[in-house]
Amino acid sequence: MHELSIVEALIDQVKETLVQEGEKGRVLKLELSIGRLSGVNCDSVRFAFGLLAPGTVAEGAEIVFQQPKAACNCRACNVLTEIDDLVIQCPNCGSGDVSIEGGRELLLQSIDVED
Numbered sequence: 306m307h308e309l310s311i312v313e314a315l316i317d318q319v320k321e322t323l324v325q326e327g328e329k330g331r332v333l334k335l336e337l338s339i340g341r342l343s344g345v346n347c348d349s350v351r352f353a354f355g356l357l358a359p360g361t362v363a364e365g366a367e368i369v370f371q372q373p374k375a376a377c378n379c380r381a382c383n384v385l386t387e388i389d390d391l392v393i394q395c396p397n398c399g400s401g402d403v404s405i406e407g408g409r410e411l412l413l414q415s416i417d418v419e420d
């Protein structure tokens with residue numbers, strides 16, 4: 306399960322951010338942005354977090370997920386369609402001359418720390 310290494314890296318990132326910002330409070334909430342096409346499963350991330358967070362700065366933090374949509378940009382009909390799954394054809398005209406935009410992000414958006 307590669308979510309384990311993702312969460313490990315995430316907790317490291319939280320740690321570093323807190324050190325950089327001189328925060329010493331408890332982490333209340335982490336907001337993650339996980340694109341719909343990233344292949345990362347939110348439930349698995351939550352599960353991995355439950356395994357790895359105890360004993361770290363992120364212990365007990367609530368995790369909030371944002372799942373930005375991807376878009377299929379068609380060069381044949383110039384229509385931008387929001388998609389939940391990867392497509393190889395334009396949902397509008399069926400052309401294969403498309404590029405997929407977004408949906409692969411995996412970002413730590415924000416950290417809420419207790420005052």
Ligand SMILES: [Zn+2]
Binds near residue numbers: 381395
């Ligand atoms: Zn099209």
